[in-house]
Amino acid sequence: MPSQLFSDSTYTVGGLVEDIDKGEVALPDIQRPFVWTPTKARNLFDSMYKGFPVGYLLFWRTGIEPGTRPIGSTSKQAAPRLLIVDGQQRLTCLYSVLTNTPVLHDDYTETRMRIAFCPATEEFAVTDAAVERNPEWIPDISELWKPDNRKKTVRAYLKALAAYREEGLTDEEKDRLDDAIDRLYALQDYPFKGVELYSHVDEEQVADIFVRINSEGVALNTADFILTLMSVWWDKGRTELELFARQAKAPHASGGPSPHNHLIRPDPDQLLRVEVAVAFRRAVLKYVYSLLRGKDLETGEFSPERRDAQFELLRSAQDDTLDLTNWHEYLRCITTAGFTSARMISSSAAVLYGYSLWLMGRRDYRVSVAALRGPIARWFFTSHTTGRYSASPESRFESDLNALQDVSGASGFTDHLDRICNDTFTGDYWAITYRNEIATSASKSPALSAYFAALNVLGAEVLFSTQKVSAMLDPAVVSTKGVERHHLFPKGHLKRRGITDTRRVNQIANLAFVEWFTNIGISDDDPGKYWPAQVAAMLKPGERSAEAQGQRRERLQRQMHWHGLPEDWHQMDYEDFLVARRGMISDVVREGWEVLRSL
Secondary structure (H helix, E strand, O other): OOOOOEEEEEEEHHHHHHHHHHOOEEOOOOOOOOOOOHHHHHHHHHHHHOOOOOOOEEEEEOOOOOOOOOOOOOOOOOOOOEEEEEOHHHHHHHHHHHHOOOEEOOOOOEEOOOEEEEOOOOEEEEOOHHHHHOOOOEOOHHHHHOOOOHHHHHHHHHHHHHHHOOOOOOHHHHHHHHHHHHHHHHHHHOEEEEEEEOOOOOHHHHHHHHHHHOOOOOOOOHHHHHHHHHHHHOHHHHHHHHHHHHHOOOOOOOOOOOOOOOOOOOOHHHHHHHHHHHHHOOOOOOOHHHHHOOEOOOOOOEOHHHHHHHHHHHHHHHHHHOOHHHHHHHHHHHHHOOOOOHHHOOOHHHHHHHHHHHHHHHHOOOOOHHHHHHHHHHHHHHHHHHOOOOOOHHHHHHHHHHOOOOOOOHHHHHHHHHHHHHHHOOHHHHHHHHHHHOOOOOOOOHHHHHHHHHHHHHOOEOEOOOOEHHHHOOOOOOOOOOEEEEEOOOHHHHHHOOOOOHHHHOOHHHEEEEEHHHHHHHOOOOHHHHHHHHHHHHHOOOOOOHHHHHHHHHHHHHHHHHOOOOOOHHHOOHHHHHHHHHHHHHHHHHHHHHHHHOO
Protein backbone atom coordinates (compact mmCIF):
# COMPACT_ATOMS: atom_id res chain seq x y z
CA MET A 1 0.00 0.00 0.00
CA PRO A 2 1.47 3.41 -0.98
CA SER A 3 2.34 5.76 1.86
CA GLN A 4 -0.23 8.46 2.54
CA LEU A 5 0.85 12.02 1.81
CA PHE A 6 -1.75 13.82 3.95
CA SER A 7 -3.84 13.94 7.08
CA ASP A 8 -7.26 15.55 7.54
CA SER A 9 -8.42 18.09 10.10
CA THR A 10 -11.36 20.32 10.94
CA TYR A 11 -11.02 24.07 11.51
CA THR A 12 -13.42 26.84 12.42
CA VAL A 13 -13.50 30.08 10.48
CA GLY A 14 -12.64 32.05 13.61
CA GLY A 15 -9.77 29.72 14.42
CA LEU A 16 -8.35 30.13 10.91
CA VAL A 17 -8.59 33.92 11.16
CA GLU A 18 -6.79 33.82 14.50
CA ASP A 19 -4.07 31.54 13.12
CA ILE A 20 -3.56 33.85 10.13
CA ASP A 21 -3.19 36.83 12.47
CA LYS A 22 -0.67 34.96 14.61
CA GLY A 23 1.23 33.79 11.53
CA GLU A 24 0.51 30.10 12.06
CA VAL A 25 -1.28 29.92 8.70
CA ALA A 26 0.22 31.70 5.68
CA LEU A 27 -2.26 33.37 3.33
CA PRO A 28 -0.01 34.40 0.42
CA ASP A 29 -1.14 35.02 -3.15
CA ILE A 30 -0.06 31.53 -4.15
CA GLN A 31 -2.21 31.64 -7.28
CA ARG A 32 -2.55 35.39 -7.90
CA PRO A 33 -4.24 38.33 -6.14
CA PHE A 34 -7.90 38.11 -5.14
CA VAL A 35 -9.95 37.38 -8.25
CA TRP A 36 -13.38 36.57 -6.85
CA THR A 37 -16.25 38.84 -7.78
CA PRO A 38 -18.26 40.42 -4.93
CA THR A 39 -21.20 38.25 -6.00
CA LYS A 40 -19.17 35.10 -5.44
CA ALA A 41 -18.20 36.35 -1.98
CA ARG A 42 -21.86 37.01 -1.20
CA ASN A 43 -22.77 33.50 -2.32
CA LEU A 44 -20.13 32.01 -0.02
CA PHE A 45 -21.70 33.64 3.05
CA ASP A 46 -25.18 32.72 1.89
CA SER A 47 -24.20 29.04 1.54
CA MET A 48 -22.51 28.99 4.95
CA TYR A 49 -25.52 30.67 6.58
CA LYS A 50 -27.80 27.99 5.12
CA GLY A 51 -25.52 25.25 6.43
CA PHE A 52 -24.37 24.08 3.00
CA PRO A 53 -20.89 22.55 2.55
CA VAL A 54 -18.58 24.99 0.77
CA GLY A 55 -15.60 22.79 -0.03
CA TYR A 56 -12.43 21.96 1.79
CA LEU A 57 -9.07 23.66 2.30
CA LEU A 58 -5.77 22.16 1.17
CA PHE A 59 -2.72 23.07 3.26
CA TRP A 60 0.94 22.19 3.03
CA ARG A 61 2.91 21.77 6.23
CA THR A 62 6.11 23.79 6.22
CA GLY A 63 7.95 21.52 8.64
CA ILE A 64 8.84 24.55 10.78
CA GLU A 65 9.32 23.99 14.48
CA PRO A 66 6.71 25.75 16.67
CA GLY A 67 7.80 29.24 17.72
CA THR A 68 10.35 29.67 14.91
CA ARG A 69 10.61 33.33 13.87
CA PRO A 70 10.79 34.50 10.25
CA ILE A 71 13.94 36.15 8.89
CA GLY A 72 14.08 39.89 9.49
CA SER A 73 11.50 42.15 11.12
CA THR A 74 7.89 41.01 10.99
CA SER A 75 4.59 41.69 12.70
CA LYS A 76 3.84 37.97 12.80
CA GLN A 77 4.43 36.09 16.04
CA ALA A 78 5.76 33.00 14.25
CA ALA A 79 6.74 31.58 10.89
CA PRO A 80 3.73 29.82 9.35
CA ARG A 81 3.16 26.16 10.12
CA LEU A 82 0.73 25.77 7.19
CA LEU A 83 0.62 27.20 3.67
CA ILE A 84 -2.72 27.43 1.87
CA VAL A 85 -2.60 25.65 -1.49
CA ASP A 86 -6.26 25.29 -2.49
CA GLY A 87 -9.03 27.45 -1.07
CA GLN A 88 -7.00 30.66 -1.05
CA GLN A 89 -9.84 32.70 -2.55
CA ARG A 90 -12.38 31.43 0.01
CA LEU A 91 -10.00 31.97 2.90
CA THR A 92 -9.05 35.45 1.66
CA CYS A 93 -12.74 36.35 1.38
CA LEU A 94 -13.53 35.10 4.89
CA TYR A 95 -10.51 36.79 6.43
CA SER A 96 -11.25 40.07 4.64
CA VAL A 97 -14.89 40.20 5.80
CA LEU A 98 -14.36 39.00 9.37
CA THR A 99 -11.42 41.37 9.98
CA ASN A 100 -12.54 44.31 7.82
CA THR A 101 -9.29 44.01 5.82
CA PRO A 102 -9.05 45.31 2.19
CA VAL A 103 -8.17 42.85 -0.57
CA LEU A 104 -5.71 43.38 -3.40
CA HIS A 105 -6.89 42.90 -6.97
CA ASP A 106 -4.96 42.06 -10.16
CA ASP A 107 -4.45 45.75 -10.93
CA TYR A 108 -3.01 46.25 -7.42
CA THR A 109 -5.92 48.39 -6.27
CA GLU A 110 -7.27 47.79 -2.79
CA THR A 111 -10.96 47.45 -2.06
CA ARG A 112 -13.16 46.53 0.89
CA MET A 113 -15.29 43.42 0.61
CA ARG A 114 -18.68 44.86 1.69
CA ILE A 115 -21.42 42.24 2.09
CA ALA A 116 -24.89 43.21 3.33
CA PHE A 117 -27.44 41.12 5.25
CA CYS A 118 -31.20 41.52 5.66
CA PRO A 119 -32.20 39.80 8.95
CA ALA A 120 -35.91 39.92 8.11
CA THR A 121 -35.56 37.88 4.91
CA GLU A 122 -32.19 36.29 5.76
CA GLU A 123 -30.78 37.39 2.42
CA PHE A 124 -27.25 38.49 1.53
CA ALA A 125 -26.34 41.13 -1.05
CA VAL A 126 -23.36 43.01 -2.39
CA THR A 127 -23.60 46.43 -0.78
CA ASP A 128 -24.61 49.22 -3.14
CA ALA A 129 -26.16 52.68 -2.73
CA ALA A 130 -29.70 51.32 -2.54
CA VAL A 131 -28.82 48.79 0.14
CA GLU A 132 -26.86 51.43 2.04
CA ARG A 133 -29.95 53.63 2.28
CA ASN A 134 -32.35 50.83 3.21
CA PRO A 135 -32.68 50.37 7.01
CA GLU A 136 -33.90 46.80 6.44
CA TRP A 137 -30.28 45.85 5.71
CA ILE A 138 -27.08 45.70 7.73
CA PRO A 139 -24.94 47.25 4.97
CA ASP A 140 -21.60 45.83 6.13
CA ILE A 141 -21.56 42.59 8.10
CA SER A 142 -17.87 43.13 8.96
CA GLU A 143 -19.07 45.48 11.70
CA LEU A 144 -20.37 42.48 13.66
CA TRP A 145 -16.92 40.98 14.18
CA LYS A 146 -15.12 44.12 15.22
CA PRO A 147 -13.99 43.80 18.85
CA ASP A 148 -16.82 44.61 21.27
CA ASN A 149 -18.97 45.90 18.42
CA ARG A 150 -21.65 43.23 17.94
CA LYS A 151 -24.17 44.50 20.50
CA LYS A 152 -23.70 48.10 19.43
CA THR A 153 -24.26 47.15 15.77
CA VAL A 154 -27.43 45.20 16.61
CA ARG A 155 -28.84 48.02 18.76
CA ALA A 156 -28.16 50.61 16.07
CA TYR A 157 -29.77 48.41 13.42
CA LEU A 158 -32.93 47.72 15.45
CA LYS A 159 -33.29 51.38 16.40
CA ALA A 160 -32.99 52.57 12.79
CA LEU A 161 -35.38 49.87 11.56
CA ALA A 162 -37.98 50.70 14.22
CA ALA A 163 -37.86 54.36 13.18
CA TYR A 164 -38.18 53.39 9.52
CA ARG A 165 -41.23 51.17 9.96
CA GLU A 166 -44.35 53.15 10.71
CA GLU A 167 -45.68 50.47 13.05
CA GLY A 168 -42.29 50.09 14.78
CA LEU A 169 -41.03 46.69 15.95
CA THR A 170 -42.71 44.25 18.28
CA ASP A 171 -40.70 42.34 20.87
CA GLU A 172 -41.33 39.17 18.87
CA GLU A 173 -39.92 40.79 15.71
CA LYS A 174 -36.90 42.05 17.62
CA ASP A 175 -36.24 38.55 18.92
CA ARG A 176 -36.56 37.04 15.45
CA LEU A 177 -34.23 39.63 13.91
CA ASP A 178 -31.77 39.23 16.76
CA ASP A 179 -31.78 35.44 16.23
CA ALA A 180 -30.99 35.89 12.54
CA ILE A 181 -28.09 38.20 13.39
CA ASP A 182 -26.85 35.73 16.04
CA ARG A 183 -26.87 33.00 13.41
CA LEU A 184 -24.85 35.24 11.11
CA TYR A 185 -22.39 36.09 13.88
CA ALA A 186 -21.99 32.37 14.62
CA LEU A 187 -20.51 31.82 11.17
CA GLN A 188 -17.17 32.36 12.88
CA ASP A 189 -17.74 28.83 14.26
CA TYR A 190 -18.54 27.37 10.83
CA PRO A 191 -16.47 24.17 10.38
CA PHE A 192 -14.12 23.74 7.42
CA LYS A 193 -12.72 20.37 6.51
CA GLY A 194 -9.04 20.55 5.73
CA VAL A 195 -6.37 18.36 4.19
CA GLU A 196 -2.79 18.86 5.34
CA LEU A 197 -0.04 17.62 3.02
CA TYR A 198 3.04 16.48 4.90
CA SER A 199 6.15 18.65 4.82
CA HIS A 200 8.23 16.04 2.97
CA VAL A 201 5.93 16.32 -0.07
CA ASP A 202 7.84 18.33 -2.70
CA GLU A 203 6.51 21.22 -4.78
CA GLU A 204 6.02 19.13 -7.91
CA GLN A 205 3.79 16.70 -6.04
CA VAL A 206 1.83 19.58 -4.49
CA ALA A 207 1.28 21.14 -7.91
CA ASP A 208 0.17 17.78 -9.30
CA ILE A 209 -2.25 17.25 -6.42
CA PHE A 210 -3.65 20.76 -6.90
CA VAL A 211 -4.31 20.17 -10.61
CA ARG A 212 -5.90 16.75 -10.02
CA ILE A 213 -8.36 17.95 -7.38
CA ASN A 214 -9.07 21.42 -8.71
CA SER A 215 -9.71 21.50 -12.45
CA GLU A 216 -10.81 25.14 -12.29
CA GLY A 217 -7.80 26.40 -10.37
CA VAL A 218 -4.95 28.43 -11.77
CA ALA A 219 -2.06 26.08 -12.50
CA LEU A 220 0.74 26.44 -9.98
CA ASN A 221 4.37 26.76 -10.99
CA THR A 222 7.65 26.81 -9.13
CA ALA A 223 7.73 30.61 -9.05
CA ASP A 224 4.43 30.51 -7.10
CA PHE A 225 6.03 28.27 -4.49
CA ILE A 226 9.14 30.42 -4.17
CA LEU A 227 6.98 33.51 -3.68
CA THR A 228 5.05 31.57 -1.07
CA LEU A 229 8.28 30.64 0.66
CA MET A 230 9.23 34.33 0.69
CA SER A 231 5.92 34.99 2.46
CA VAL A 232 7.01 32.55 5.15
CA TRP A 233 10.62 33.53 5.69
CA TRP A 234 11.00 36.98 4.21
CA ASP A 235 7.62 38.66 3.93
CA LYS A 236 9.25 42.10 3.70
CA GLY A 237 11.11 40.95 0.59
CA ARG A 238 7.95 39.72 -1.09
CA THR A 239 6.17 42.95 -0.20
CA GLU A 240 8.98 44.97 -1.80
CA LEU A 241 8.80 42.81 -4.91
CA GLU A 242 5.05 43.30 -5.27
CA LEU A 243 5.31 47.03 -4.60
CA PHE A 244 7.89 47.42 -7.38
CA ALA A 245 5.65 45.51 -9.79
CA ARG A 246 2.65 47.62 -8.77
CA GLN A 247 4.53 50.91 -9.23
CA ALA A 248 5.79 49.78 -12.65
CA LYS A 249 2.22 49.77 -13.94
CA ALA A 250 1.52 53.49 -13.55
CA PRO A 251 3.49 56.75 -13.19
CA HIS A 252 4.27 57.96 -9.68
CA ALA A 253 1.46 60.21 -8.45
CA SER A 254 3.90 63.00 -7.57
CA GLY A 255 5.92 62.61 -10.74
CA GLY A 256 8.92 61.32 -8.80
CA PRO A 257 11.23 58.42 -9.72
CA SER A 258 9.49 55.07 -10.10
CA PRO A 259 9.84 51.75 -11.95
CA HIS A 260 7.14 52.84 -14.42
CA ASN A 261 8.18 52.62 -18.06
CA HIS A 262 6.76 52.13 -21.54
CA LEU A 263 8.49 48.82 -22.27
CA ILE A 264 7.36 46.23 -19.74
CA ARG A 265 5.04 45.87 -16.75
CA PRO A 266 6.77 43.08 -14.84
CA ASP A 267 4.85 40.79 -12.51
CA PRO A 268 6.40 39.74 -9.18
CA ASP A 269 7.18 36.25 -10.47
CA GLN A 270 9.02 37.73 -13.47
CA LEU A 271 11.15 39.92 -11.23
CA LEU A 272 11.77 36.87 -9.06
CA ARG A 273 13.26 35.07 -12.06
CA VAL A 274 15.71 37.92 -12.53
CA GLU A 275 16.75 37.69 -8.88
CA VAL A 276 17.15 33.93 -9.02
CA ALA A 277 19.35 34.17 -12.10
CA VAL A 278 21.54 36.79 -10.44
CA ALA A 279 21.72 35.08 -7.04
CA PHE A 280 22.05 31.44 -8.06
CA ARG A 281 22.87 31.49 -11.80
CA ARG A 282 19.72 29.50 -12.36
CA ALA A 283 16.93 29.94 -14.91
CA VAL A 284 15.20 26.61 -14.40
CA LEU A 285 13.56 27.06 -11.01
CA LYS A 286 13.15 23.38 -10.25
CA TYR A 287 15.87 23.25 -7.60
CA VAL A 288 15.73 26.82 -6.31
CA TYR A 289 12.75 26.13 -4.05
CA SER A 290 14.66 23.33 -2.36
CA LEU A 291 17.72 25.55 -2.00
CA LEU A 292 15.69 28.24 -0.30
CA ARG A 293 14.25 25.69 2.10
CA GLY A 294 17.82 24.92 3.12
CA LYS A 295 18.04 21.54 1.40
CA ASP A 296 21.39 20.02 0.50
CA LEU A 297 20.77 18.75 -3.03
CA GLU A 298 23.29 15.93 -2.55
CA THR A 299 22.32 14.61 0.88
CA GLY A 300 18.68 15.73 0.94
CA GLU A 301 19.13 17.11 4.46
CA PHE A 302 17.65 20.46 5.55
CA SER A 303 19.56 23.06 7.52
CA PRO A 304 18.30 26.37 8.98
CA GLU A 305 21.78 27.83 8.52
CA ARG A 306 21.81 26.83 4.85
CA ARG A 307 18.33 28.29 4.41
CA ASP A 308 19.37 31.62 5.93
CA ALA A 309 22.47 31.75 3.74
CA GLN A 310 20.46 31.14 0.57
CA PHE A 311 17.92 33.80 1.51
CA GLU A 312 20.79 36.22 2.09
CA LEU A 313 21.95 35.60 -1.50
CA LEU A 314 18.41 36.26 -2.71
CA ARG A 315 18.13 39.40 -0.60
CA SER A 316 21.35 40.80 -2.04
CA ALA A 317 20.18 40.07 -5.58
CA GLN A 318 16.80 41.70 -4.88
CA ASP A 319 18.45 44.85 -3.57
CA ASP A 320 20.18 45.26 -6.92
CA THR A 321 17.22 44.13 -9.00
CA LEU A 322 14.83 46.67 -7.47
CA ASP A 323 17.38 49.49 -7.45
CA LEU A 324 15.83 52.21 -9.64
CA THR A 325 19.17 53.40 -11.01
CA ASN A 326 19.95 49.88 -12.20
CA TRP A 327 16.47 49.44 -13.63
CA HIS A 328 16.52 52.73 -15.53
CA GLU A 329 20.03 52.22 -16.88
CA TYR A 330 19.08 48.80 -18.19
CA LEU A 331 15.94 50.16 -19.87
CA ARG A 332 18.16 52.72 -21.62
CA CYS A 333 20.00 49.79 -23.19
CA ILE A 334 16.72 48.61 -24.74
CA THR A 335 15.84 52.05 -26.06
CA THR A 336 19.41 52.36 -27.38
CA ALA A 337 18.64 49.21 -29.38
CA GLY A 338 15.70 51.08 -30.93
CA PHE A 339 12.89 49.51 -28.89
CA THR A 340 10.82 52.33 -27.45
CA SER A 341 7.42 50.90 -26.52
CA ALA A 342 5.69 47.78 -25.25
CA ARG A 343 4.01 47.23 -28.62
CA MET A 344 7.46 46.60 -30.09
CA ILE A 345 8.23 43.95 -27.44
CA SER A 346 7.06 40.44 -28.30
CA SER A 347 9.31 38.64 -25.81
CA SER A 348 9.16 39.66 -22.16
CA ALA A 349 11.61 36.83 -21.48
CA ALA A 350 14.26 38.60 -23.54
CA VAL A 351 13.69 41.80 -21.52
CA LEU A 352 13.95 40.02 -18.17
CA TYR A 353 16.89 37.80 -19.05
CA GLY A 354 18.62 40.84 -20.46
CA TYR A 355 18.20 42.57 -17.12
CA SER A 356 19.72 39.54 -15.40
CA LEU A 357 22.76 39.78 -17.67
CA TRP A 358 23.03 43.53 -17.11
CA LEU A 359 23.04 43.01 -13.34
CA MET A 360 25.62 40.22 -13.60
CA GLY A 361 27.79 42.44 -15.75
CA ARG A 362 27.72 45.15 -13.10
CA ARG A 363 27.89 42.91 -10.00
CA ASP A 364 30.04 39.98 -11.00
CA TYR A 365 32.16 41.30 -13.84
CA ARG A 366 32.50 44.94 -12.78
CA VAL A 367 31.61 46.36 -16.19
CA SER A 368 30.98 50.11 -16.11
CA VAL A 369 27.54 51.43 -17.02
CA ALA A 370 28.90 53.11 -20.16
CA ALA A 371 30.81 50.03 -21.31
CA LEU A 372 27.79 47.79 -20.73
CA ARG A 373 25.23 49.79 -22.69
CA GLY A 374 26.40 48.85 -26.19
CA PRO A 375 26.88 45.10 -25.60
CA ILE A 376 23.54 44.73 -23.78
CA ALA A 377 21.75 46.75 -26.48
CA ARG A 378 23.24 44.49 -29.16
CA TRP A 379 22.45 41.36 -27.18
CA PHE A 380 18.83 42.42 -26.71
CA PHE A 381 18.43 43.37 -30.38
CA THR A 382 19.81 39.97 -31.38
CA SER A 383 17.88 37.89 -28.84
CA HIS A 384 14.57 39.62 -29.50
CA THR A 385 14.92 39.60 -33.29
CA THR A 386 15.76 35.91 -33.49
CA GLY A 387 13.26 34.77 -30.87
CA ARG A 388 16.04 33.31 -28.77
CA TYR A 389 13.63 32.57 -25.90
CA SER A 390 10.50 31.74 -27.86
CA ALA A 391 10.76 28.01 -27.12
CA SER A 392 11.76 26.54 -23.73
CA PRO A 393 12.98 29.93 -22.44
CA GLU A 394 14.12 28.61 -19.06
CA SER A 395 16.25 25.86 -20.55
CA ARG A 396 17.75 28.19 -23.14
CA PHE A 397 18.73 30.81 -20.58
CA GLU A 398 20.04 28.12 -18.24
CA SER A 399 22.36 27.15 -21.10
CA ASP A 400 23.35 30.80 -21.52
CA LEU A 401 24.15 31.05 -17.82
CA ASN A 402 26.22 27.87 -17.92
CA ALA A 403 28.23 29.33 -20.81
CA LEU A 404 29.31 32.16 -18.49
CA GLN A 405 31.14 29.81 -16.14
CA ASP A 406 34.42 30.13 -18.03
CA VAL A 407 34.08 33.89 -18.61
CA SER A 408 36.17 36.23 -16.49
CA GLY A 409 36.75 39.96 -16.34
CA ALA A 410 34.82 42.91 -17.72
CA SER A 411 36.11 42.60 -21.27
CA GLY A 412 35.59 38.85 -21.20
CA PHE A 413 31.92 39.38 -20.35
CA THR A 414 31.22 41.98 -23.04
CA ASP A 415 33.22 40.00 -25.63
CA HIS A 416 31.14 36.94 -24.78
CA LEU A 417 27.88 38.81 -25.42
CA ASP A 418 29.16 40.20 -28.71
CA ARG A 419 30.31 36.77 -29.80
CA ILE A 420 26.76 35.47 -29.37
CA CYS A 421 25.47 38.30 -31.55
CA ASN A 422 28.10 37.93 -34.27
CA ASP A 423 27.65 34.18 -34.43
CA THR A 424 23.91 34.72 -34.90
CA PHE A 425 23.86 37.53 -37.46
CA THR A 426 25.77 35.88 -40.28
CA GLY A 427 25.51 36.73 -43.97
CA ASP A 428 23.10 33.83 -44.47
CA TYR A 429 20.89 35.16 -41.70
CA TRP A 430 20.37 38.47 -43.51
CA ALA A 431 20.18 36.95 -46.99
CA ILE A 432 17.86 34.05 -46.16
CA THR A 433 16.56 33.72 -42.60
CA TYR A 434 15.42 37.28 -41.95
CA ARG A 435 13.75 37.61 -45.35
CA ASN A 436 11.77 34.45 -44.63
CA GLU A 437 10.82 35.78 -41.18
CA ILE A 438 9.15 38.88 -42.63
CA ALA A 439 7.25 36.90 -45.28
CA THR A 440 4.20 37.12 -43.04
CA SER A 441 1.13 39.22 -42.36
CA ALA A 442 1.53 39.03 -38.58
CA SER A 443 0.93 42.46 -37.10
CA LYS A 444 3.39 41.78 -34.26
CA SER A 445 6.48 39.70 -34.86
CA PRO A 446 10.13 39.87 -33.72
CA ALA A 447 11.28 40.46 -37.29
CA LEU A 448 8.88 43.39 -37.76
CA SER A 449 9.89 44.88 -34.39
CA ALA A 450 13.53 44.66 -35.52
CA TYR A 451 12.67 46.71 -38.60
CA PHE A 452 10.94 49.36 -36.50
CA ALA A 453 13.90 49.38 -34.10
CA ALA A 454 16.34 49.78 -36.99
CA LEU A 455 14.34 52.73 -38.33
CA ASN A 456 14.59 54.31 -34.86
CA VAL A 457 18.34 53.68 -34.65
CA LEU A 458 18.88 55.13 -38.14
CA GLY A 459 16.79 58.22 -37.39
CA ALA A 460 14.52 57.40 -40.33
CA GLU A 461 11.72 59.66 -41.45
CA VAL A 462 8.14 58.75 -42.21
CA LEU A 463 7.47 58.42 -45.94
CA PHE A 464 6.57 61.77 -47.57
CA SER A 465 7.19 63.61 -44.27
CA THR A 466 9.83 65.39 -42.23
CA GLN A 467 8.60 63.58 -39.09
CA LYS A 468 10.85 60.94 -37.56
CA VAL A 469 9.54 57.40 -37.21
CA SER A 470 10.78 57.50 -33.60
CA ALA A 471 8.52 60.49 -32.85
CA MET A 472 5.55 58.73 -34.36
CA LEU A 473 6.26 55.62 -32.26
CA ASP A 474 6.75 57.59 -29.04
CA PRO A 475 4.57 55.80 -26.45
CA ALA A 476 4.32 58.94 -24.34
CA VAL A 477 2.31 60.66 -27.10
CA VAL A 478 -1.25 59.40 -27.45
CA SER A 479 -3.15 61.00 -30.31
CA THR A 480 -6.31 60.24 -32.25
CA LYS A 481 -4.40 60.67 -35.49
CA GLY A 482 -0.73 60.04 -36.10
CA VAL A 483 1.39 57.62 -38.04
CA GLU A 484 -0.35 54.85 -39.95
CA ARG A 485 0.91 51.79 -41.77
CA HIS A 486 -0.20 52.33 -45.35
CA HIS A 487 -0.76 49.54 -47.87
CA LEU A 488 1.65 50.44 -50.67
CA PHE A 489 -0.50 48.33 -52.96
CA PRO A 490 -3.90 49.38 -51.48
CA LYS A 491 -6.53 46.80 -50.62
CA GLY A 492 -9.02 48.16 -53.15
CA HIS A 493 -6.40 48.15 -55.88
CA LEU A 494 -5.42 44.55 -55.12
CA LYS A 495 -9.07 43.51 -55.01
CA ARG A 496 -9.55 44.94 -58.48
CA ARG A 497 -6.66 42.70 -59.55
CA GLY A 498 -8.26 39.65 -57.97
CA ILE A 499 -6.03 39.52 -54.86
CA THR A 500 -8.26 39.31 -51.78
CA ASP A 501 -6.52 36.83 -49.48
CA THR A 502 -5.85 38.75 -46.25
CA ARG A 503 -2.50 37.07 -45.68
CA ARG A 504 -1.27 38.24 -49.09
CA VAL A 505 -2.78 41.72 -48.85
CA ASN A 506 -1.44 42.44 -45.36
CA GLN A 507 2.11 41.22 -45.92
CA ILE A 508 4.70 43.15 -43.89
CA ALA A 509 6.40 44.02 -47.18
CA ASN A 510 3.22 45.78 -48.36
CA LEU A 511 3.07 48.20 -45.44
CA ALA A 512 4.96 51.44 -44.84
CA PHE A 513 4.75 54.33 -42.39
CA VAL A 514 2.91 57.44 -43.60
CA GLU A 515 1.08 60.22 -41.82
CA TRP A 516 -2.65 59.78 -41.45
CA PHE A 517 -3.64 62.53 -43.89
CA THR A 518 -1.36 61.04 -46.55
CA ASN A 519 -2.99 57.66 -46.07
CA ILE A 520 -6.45 59.20 -46.49
CA GLY A 521 -5.33 61.04 -49.62
CA ILE A 522 -3.96 57.89 -51.22
CA SER A 523 -7.03 55.80 -50.39
CA ASP A 524 -7.33 52.83 -52.79
CA ASP A 525 -5.60 54.44 -55.77
CA ASP A 526 -3.40 52.48 -58.14
CA PRO A 527 0.30 52.84 -57.09
CA GLY A 528 1.05 53.90 -60.65
CA LYS A 529 -1.27 56.87 -60.09
CA TYR A 530 -0.71 57.96 -56.50
CA TRP A 531 3.08 57.47 -56.31
CA PRO A 532 3.99 59.99 -59.09
CA ALA A 533 1.49 62.44 -57.58
CA GLN A 534 2.97 62.10 -54.07
CA VAL A 535 6.51 62.46 -55.43
CA ALA A 536 5.54 65.58 -57.37
CA ALA A 537 3.90 67.08 -54.29
CA MET A 538 7.01 66.38 -52.22
CA LEU A 539 9.44 67.84 -54.77
CA LYS A 540 7.21 70.84 -55.61
CA PRO A 541 9.01 71.79 -58.88
CA GLY A 542 9.49 75.47 -59.49
CA GLU A 543 8.83 76.58 -55.91
CA ARG A 544 12.39 76.59 -54.67
CA SER A 545 15.96 76.93 -55.81
CA ALA A 546 17.85 74.17 -57.56
CA GLU A 547 19.70 73.53 -54.29
CA ALA A 548 16.42 73.08 -52.43
CA GLN A 549 15.16 70.79 -55.18
CA GLY A 550 18.30 68.70 -54.82
CA GLN A 551 17.84 68.45 -51.08
CA ARG A 552 14.25 67.31 -51.55
CA ARG A 553 15.33 64.65 -54.05
CA GLU A 554 18.00 63.45 -51.64
CA ARG A 555 15.40 63.26 -48.85
CA LEU A 556 13.08 61.23 -51.09
CA GLN A 557 15.92 58.84 -51.95
CA ARG A 558 16.76 58.39 -48.26
CA GLN A 559 13.12 57.72 -47.45
CA MET A 560 12.83 55.21 -50.28
CA HIS A 561 15.94 53.49 -48.89
CA TRP A 562 14.66 53.43 -45.29
CA HIS A 563 11.26 52.14 -46.40
CA GLY A 564 12.75 49.55 -48.76
CA LEU A 565 11.25 50.86 -52.01
CA PRO A 566 12.96 49.82 -55.26
CA GLU A 567 13.08 52.30 -58.13
CA ASP A 568 9.89 52.07 -60.21
CA TRP A 569 8.38 49.77 -57.58
CA HIS A 570 4.93 51.16 -58.42
CA GLN A 571 5.17 49.54 -61.84
CA MET A 572 6.24 46.11 -60.56
CA ASP A 573 4.21 42.91 -60.30
CA TYR A 574 2.87 42.61 -56.74
CA GLU A 575 4.61 39.34 -55.87
CA ASP A 576 7.89 40.52 -57.39
CA PHE A 577 7.58 43.72 -55.38
CA LEU A 578 7.12 41.80 -52.11
CA VAL A 579 10.25 39.73 -52.73
CA ALA A 580 12.31 42.78 -53.68
CA ARG A 581 11.12 44.83 -50.70
CA ARG A 582 11.82 42.05 -48.22
CA GLY A 583 15.40 42.07 -49.42
CA MET A 584 15.66 45.84 -49.01
CA ILE A 585 14.06 45.78 -45.56
CA SER A 586 16.58 43.14 -44.55
CA ASP A 587 19.36 45.46 -45.74
CA VAL A 588 17.94 48.33 -43.65
CA VAL A 589 17.73 46.17 -40.51
CA ARG A 590 21.31 45.05 -41.11
CA GLU A 591 22.33 48.69 -41.49
CA GLY A 592 20.70 49.49 -38.15
CA TRP A 593 22.56 46.53 -36.64
CA GLU A 594 25.86 47.86 -37.96
CA VAL A 595 25.17 51.17 -36.22
CA LEU A 596 24.64 49.27 -32.96
CA ARG A 597 27.90 47.40 -33.53
CA SER A 598 29.75 50.69 -33.64
CA LEU A 599 28.55 51.77 -30.19
